[in-house]
Amino acid sequence: MKQQQYNTALYMRLSRDDELEGESASISTQKQILRDYANEQGFLVVDEYVDDGFSGTNFERPSFKRMIEDIEDGKINCVVTKDLSRLGRNYILTGQYTELYFPSKGVRYIAIHDGVDTIREDNDIAPFKNIVNEWQAKETSRKVKNAMKAKFKNGEYIAPVTPLGYKLHPTEKNRLIIDEETKWIVERIFELAAHGYGAKKICHALAKDKVPVPTWWLYKRNGYKASMFEGKPEEVKYRWCIQTVSNILANQIYLGHTVHYKLTKMSYKSKKNIKHSEDEWFVVENTHEPIVTQDLWDLVQTHVNSRRRSRKDDEPQIFAGLIRCGECGWTLGSANTKDKGRFYRCTQYAAYGRNFCTLHYTPYKILYAFVLGRLQYWLMAVKENEDAILERLLQGSEKQRQSENARAEKELKKAQKRRQELNSLFAKMYEDRVKGLLDEENYSMLSVKYRTEQQQLDETVKTISARLEETKEETDDAKRWIDLIQKYSAIDELTAPLLNELIEKIVVHQSWKDGNGRTVRDIEIYYRFVGKID
Template sequence: MKQPQYNTALYLRLSRDDESFGDSVSIETQRTVLTQFVKEHPEFHVVSEFVDDGWSGTNFERPQFKRMMEEIEAGNINCVITKDLSRFGREHIMMGYYLEFVFPKLKVRYIAVNDNEDTDKGLSDFVPFKNLINEFMAKDTSRKIKGAFRAKFLNGERVNYLAPFGYRKHPEIKNKLMIDEETAWIVRKIFDLSFHGMGVNRISKLLTDEKIPCPGWFQYTRNGGCAHFFEGQSEEKRYVWSKTHVTNILKDETYIGNTIHHRQGTVSYKNKRVVRNPQEKWLRIEGTHEAIIEADVFEAVQKQIASRRRECKDHSSQIFAGLLKCADCGWSMRYGIQSSASNPYAYYKCGKYSDFQTRGCTSHYIRYDALYAYVLARIQHWSARAIQNEDALLSQLLSAGDRERNAAKKKQTAELKKATKRKAEVDGLFAKLYEDWAAGRITEYNFNMLTAKYQTEQSELTEKIDTLTAELDTVKQTESDARNWIDLIRQYADPTELTAPLLNALIEKIVIHQSVKGEDGEQEQEIEIFYRFIGKID
């Protein structure tokens, strides 16, 4: 009897976790085993070889695996051969899904050579157990690798692919850093400028003006990194320093000789999505390499960064820090001093306008003394009202809250109605999709793709509906909130000056509008004060 001919795919996979097993699972070893097998069995006609090198078996979103499934869906392949079950995958639920559901449905034969498993002959009862063991081995290997890395970390080794700006990898000592004098002077300059009182914005502008290459440019010229930023761009691109560049350098303990590990991690050994770990999970190892910056300088800079938001040399400018917002773009207002005037004065203007000029926003310029006088007058007004007639003020606050609540409620109700309607549509599409798949009107591949899409949208809509529902529940201006604010402002009865503690206790934000010329020719400017607990009141 003539044997059937199978259009066969050879599938090979190797992850970094498999390297501990040596040559027994290498790509070349897998290829040798599979090539010898098909030579001995002429009914297998190899049409394609798919190789996923560096991909975990717990992840079934591997590029070559997905390409192989596309070929299977297209009817070009009806047999898949791997060296063993673990090369196909190490997640027992997905293994069962493919071996017991997908492949039988698509009439695809699967063979695991070394495990002596063949769907055409019937899989043995031990396959589920083998898959569980393979998954356990993936988990155990992940645990061992983490343990090995932790041992390296505790030993002071740096295993990062790239050296931080200011350092190079040591040419003789593995996982060791050495100072790179070509770039370390830039790091020293940045810390020196900050130590002597210069802010992040001014430092980044100074470095750009002095045409000092940024960290990305050195990475691009040395190893080809950041090519999408610099390739084919003008020369000026290499000198552009951002506030993020400077801030990251100033806050990095690498420059005092320390290494911090576990800033990020993965959800699990199965889910490789990267998440940021809380600081209590960080692992800090001191003295792993030579420092560029002295520890006392670094600490002084950290204190300056923390305090710069609240103090300036005249002790009067930063009481509004973090409170002032541009009415049009939402950016923070930036403090400055007009020193060229005969009588120097302080002012604020839109931060976006400061950075981008006319391309970003308008200036929203306001003098510090005018802002100070207005805010002090408003707080004195409400303080006097609270002392004179608390019940009348409470009634006014609740009335204002009703207006704001109704406006917010109207908007949120419309959004909630729209999201609820769309979720019902997606639920209906999901049901129809399943019917189409069950009736064979769409392929397995398209079913899986669309399922993932609709599940993502369902999840996003559910989250949005929950958020809007919660907002509708909490948008109320309650009597308790109003009383809390009245009690708070009574503590600052008849204030004669503004301080940062007073402002931050009473005020949520201050919104500055662009000034306009009134009918009488005078400049007019709206300032909105949003108070804690109660929001904006007139």
């Protein structure tokens, strides 16, 4: 029996997102795989069709269209791609080609790495559906993480904004170079720190000399955070924050190194960040020109560390980084006086006075006792009846949540049902076109109409599914927090590790006097994973 001759089209595609997959998805790699395969199978290669830089979510691609024209002209009876995603990522339209169009034209289709070959009867195109489901999100997340790590190892700087003193290289992608316009500010900050200035004193010196803050430079150049400066007093652009200065002094970027994974997402399903300890950071040295020398860096770190140890009361800063001002959002800093003892106050008020915020005076002993009391209460409550506490954590507006979930699930089913109807309509429409019952003009018009509706439905399904997933995460987060606090058999004192493990932040509002002249303090604790529950 004479073996059929396959006049073959080798089709390759690469979009910007696919570039994250690295060399494995590159056009050159695809080309080599397809050529080798065609040679092994004895296929006659008619032409190679390459769409470089085109998304797989639609088929408006020049080389793909040229390939279809060649199929219509009878030049091709076999199409080969590296995998299904090279042909397309829209599973409806891709399915039309693999299940309807190619068979109707007597064209064999092969996706090498996915094991798809339409000459066989055991083909399963379920992977297309996975593209729009959870697999895609997980797989994309994995690929992006791997690609980003490769970029990090290569010394590339990947961040939405550049640090003060640097700018992006004009021709080399993701490379930092010195920004001569702002470099001097970083040098000034390190020089002041080397002379024994603390972060607060450095803020005053910069404000006095009218040195603009880092965000102002970003605003000036690209409109970043315009609401912070437009229509605001001139002095706003000189209002340095203690935390900003502290971050600059601790940032190894100024040594010429890049540091990654200080914060990461909890998972591809969650937007919540996890803060990592220094030993978990990923540091790539000598990625760009340094602004400070190693000797200057070491001297500054010595001063910073000595100031941390030289507190008059020699007490550890267990609340460091946790306390926020309820009005302006700045941190509350620790202070100590003979008459008031140790207390916390708004750092913006301390730096710039009452025109910007108020004192927020909070004695250390009161804060300590309040937080200790709340943690002891929750630990005892969980030990007594874990199920009741879980229900309590979830019952806030439970009725409303159930009602919203029911409505969301109803909307989701409706959208999914209509999506299935559109799939059937597309298939029927294509069959009518092949049979000559539907002309090209009407087919194109209906295709545009139904594709638009499909896109809207996809967005609806995505939004509703995310909303329902968030509800599920609330339950998971509540269980996670209960597991955390149950690790402790008793909580008799507060420590920094304990507080950072159980608490996300503590918000302190300005105190006020009640009708009896007593001071009332409104302190809110936001616990990790579950937020404000007191």
